[in-house]
Amino acid sequence: xNPGNKQEILLESGTNEIEIMEFTIxxxxxxxxxxxxxxxxxxxxxxRMPHVHPAVxxxxxxxxxxxxxxNLPKYLDMESEHDNSKDLLIVANFNNMHIAFRVDTxxxxxxxxxxxxxxxxxxxxxxxxxxxxxxxQFEDRLITVLDFEKIVADxxxxxxxxxxxxxxxxxxxxxxxPILVVEDSVLLSAxxxxxxxxxxxxxTVKKDNGQEAWDYLTAxxxxxxEEGIPVTEKTACIITDIEMPQMDGHHLTKLxxxxxxxxxxxxxxxxxxxxxxxxxxxxxVGADEQLSKPxxxxxxxxxxxxxxxxxxxxxGE
Numbered sequence: 001x002n003p004g005n006k007q008e009i010l011l012e013s014g015t016n017e018i019e020i021m022e023f024t025i026x027x028x029x030x031x032x033x034x035x036x037x038x039x040x041x042x043x044x045x046x047x048r049m050p051h052v053h054p055a056v057x058x059x060x061x062x063x064x065x066x067x068x069x070x071n072l073p074k075y076l077d078m079e080s081e082h083d084n085s086k087d088l089l090i091v092a093n094f095n096n097m098h099i100a101f102r103v104d105t106x107x108x109x110x111x112x113x114x115x116x117x118x119x120x121x122x123x124x125x126x127x128x129x130x131x132x133x134x135x136x137q138f139e140d141r142l143i144t145v146l147d148f149e150k151i152v153a154d155x156x157x158x159x160x161x162x163x164x165x166x167x168x169x170x171x172x173x174x175x176x177x178p179i180l181v182v183e184d185s186v187l188l189s190a191x192x193x194x195x196x197x198x199x200x201x202x203x204t205v206k207k208d209n210g211q212e213a214w215d216y217l218t219a220x221x222x223x224x225x226e227e228g229i230p231v232t233e234k235t236a237c238i239i240t241d242i243e244m245p246q247m248d249g250h251h252l253t254k255l256x257x258x259x260x261x262x263x264x265x266x267x268x269x270x271x272x273x274x275x276x277x278x279x280x281x282x283x284x285v286g287a288d289e290q291l292s293k294p295x296x297x298x299x300x301x302x303x304x305x306x307x308x309x310x311x312x313x314x315x316g317e
Contacts, residue, residue: 013284014254016114016210016247020136022107022143023090025073026080029107031136031143032090033243035273038098040106041089053155057102067091069100075151092148094272095159095293099152110138114210117145117245119184133184134245147185149272149293161191163198165297172200177236177307181206182213182252183270184244192239192270192296199300205235210247213240214255221261231261232310237303242271242278250285257286266306270299 019034046058046069055075059068069089073079089100117134131150136143153160179201183189189206196204207213217235224231238256240249249269256262266288271278274292282290289302 013281014250016251018112018114020110020112020143020145022110023103024105024107025076025103026078028078029141029143031145032092032148034109035278036092036094036148038091038093041091043087043089055155065098067098067100069102070155072101072103093275095149097159112136112138114244114246114248119245133243150185161195161294161296163195166195166198166300168297169199169300174200174202176203178203178205178234179303180213180235180238182210182238182240182249184209184241195296195300201303209244210249210252213252214247217256217262232264235265237307238265238267239270240267242269242273250281253287254285266310268299268302268306
């Protein structure tokens with residue numbers, strides 16, 4: 001079973017919509033961004049590995065890639081008695097990794113606006129650092145969109161952002177140019193800010209999603225117009241995720257690059273979704289750079305280069 005032709009399924013750039021594949025676990029409906037999916041497979045024989053997380057079933061190699069299998073019902077503590085032979089594996093690709101997630105059934109694909117996706121209450125699914133990207137209202141049902149990067153990072157912390165990469169950059173001077181970070185994950189945004197501060201970029205502003213960032217930037221533009229100063233004096237660089245409730249990073253980038261004043265701000269798309277197809281989408285909306293999480297050391301280097309590059313440009317260019 002295959003989710004379809006990815007070329008046909010992937011949305012046009014900057015529409016602020018997401019394609020979600022619905023699946024079920026113990027009769028509960030969950031969702032995953034179609035952009036993460038490589039294929040849907042029937043379960044295969046898995047080689048068990050010693051000293052791994054209880055939710056890790058093991059590994060298998062269906063073709064040319066070794067894939068780790070995570071039992072999602074077990075991870076979510078939602079195992080139920082049913083015919084496991086009818087389970088399916090969602091093989092996902094993100095953060096430059098291939099991971100298979102065992103689920104009960106796959107329902108289908110829905111196109112949903114990010115405006116219809118809200119962050120859940122902090123009391124469920126692990127609070128602020130939980131594993132839910134958002135709750136999506138579609139027709140008569142509520143779909144829980146899981147944060148698969150957070151799930152993998154919980155199971156294997158070494159796959160997440162490593163602040164030690166900043167130490168490898170060597171001694172650095174402090175830089176007070178203002179940087180805007182747009183990231184809905186409380187944990188990831190805290191780590192990105194910590195990494196930037198450690199690298200000398202201490203003048204940072206954080207927004208939880210694209211809509212908050214857009215409201216902030218439009219207000220900032222008015223302030224700069226009144227003060228007669230370039231907008232880059234108050235936001236010299238933007239780092240944004242793609243998947244965010246209310247407004248995603250691609251739509252935010254598109255709005256900024258279509259604005260005569262804000263388009264001068266360099267934008268880095270920093271997302272687990274970066275692959276060849278997503279690079280095309282990012283380029284179409286005007287992203288200046290695109291990096292895959294969790295390459296935090298490379299992110300800092302790219303910020304360095306962009307700030308230097310854009311500071312050399314003459315006003316009005």
